[in-house]
Amino acid sequence: MTTLEPEIGSAELARAARILAIRVRREATGLFAGGYASAFRGGGMEFYESRPYVPGDDVRAFDWNALARTGEPFVKRYREERDLTVWIALDVSASMRFGALGRVKAGVAAHAAALLAAAAGQTGDRVGLVAFADVVRAEVPAARGPSHIWHVVQTAGLCAGSAAGGTRLGVGIEALVARARQRSISVLLSDFRDPALLDPSGVAGLLALSRRHDVVCAVLYDPREESLPSVGLVRVEDPERPGRTQVLHTGRKRARARYRRAWAARCAALERALRSAGCDVVWMRTDRDPLRTWMHFFEQRAARSRVAS
Numbered sequence: 001m002t003t004l005e006p007e008i009g010s011a012e013l014a015r016a017a018r019i020l021a022i023r024v025r026r027e028a029t030g031l032f033a034g035g036y037a038s039a040f041r042g043g044g045m046e047f048y049e050s051r052p053y054v055p056g057d058d059v060r061a062f063d064w065n066a067l068a069r070t071g072e073p074f075v076k077r078y079r080e081e082r083d084l085t086v087w088i089a090l091d092v093s094a095s096m097r098f099g100a101l102g103r104v105k106a107g108v109a110a111h112a113a114a115l116l117a118a119a120a121g122q123t124g125d126r127v128g129l130v131a132f133a134d135v136v137r138a139e140v141p142a143a144r145g146p147s148h149i150w151h152v153v154q155t156a157g158l159c160a161g162s163a164a165g166g167t168r169l170g171v172g173i174e175a176l177v178a179r180a181r182q183r184s185i186s187v188l189l190s191d192f193r194d195p196a197l198l199d200p201s202g203v204a205g206l207l208a209l210s211r212r213h214d215v216v217c218a219v220l221y222d223p224r225e226e227s228l229p230s231v232g233l234v235r236v237e238d239p240e241r242p243g244r245t246q247v248l249h250t251g252r253k254r255a256r257a258r259y260r261r262a263w264a265a266r267c268a269a270l271e272r273a274l275r276s277a278g279c280d281v282v283w284m285r286t287d288r289d290p291l292r293t294w295m296h297f298f299e300q301r302a303a304r305s306r307v308a309s
Helices: 011-027 030-039 064-070 105-122 146-161 169-179 200-212 253-276 290-308
Strands: 044-052 074-081 085-091 126-132 136-143 185-190 214-221 233-237 245-249 280-285
Touching: 011 105, 011 146, 030 105, 030 290, 064 074, 085 105, 085 136, 085 146, 085 169, 105 126, 105 146, 105 185, 105 214, 105 280, 105 290, 126 146, 126 169, 136 146, 136 169, 169 185, 169 200, 200 214, 200 253, 214 253, 245 253, 253 280, 280 290
Parallel strands: 085 126, 085 185, 185 214, 214 280
Antiparallel strands: 044 074, 126 136, 233 245
């Protein structure tokens, strides 16, 4: 059952959600789904069929029972045994509305969530969604099937279009812990603008999640957050704390350098915290296609798996 706040059901948001579903249907091709399947392997191999032997086949795959019955050589074929569940936690807080040079973070996060859901659906995995800010805003229980996947995609689009409220990552993490009963792939899409995450208690929540599940943290950011342009005095406001403003003198080189250092320090601290909690980390820029970002991540993860095996 999905629960949405009343303002989410506007015609404009519904149209944007439909457009997202149509776009993802086109983008989540076999290549993208194959990259996802390579990055997130199933739990083992199951017997699929026996077929006639052809020169070059591995003799270790001989089906001796079939040979005894028919007098002809056969080889066994196996396929990956997949019984995976993907839980997506989508941050739809007010800070996710920011987007100076590209699309807003919430829109890119919804697009990334939709791509992941579509790829998982194509491989037969179950998919569930939790949208959160300072409370859980919407939930779609984990299930399979094309109609379910597009329900997940449209819900992500609707919630992203009405992003509001404060960022409480603990809400999203607790939701994943409560809903992911068996080992799953847990994906957290957020700008991680929650100072509590860097506290011991915040890291502890992620650590508890990663002990049971395969956790991926996708960090959304806009290029304008990396550095300030030289445009004189600029008044900025915290979207999650209305009325709290600050004036920045961007014309000063020292001020711009200090800002860049603060951004780099925050990113380094966030990366350390997430990785120390046992999470994979993906950095997603709002001016880049999330499909390409996911594909790069899939390739890297699959390569690490091959080296480990």
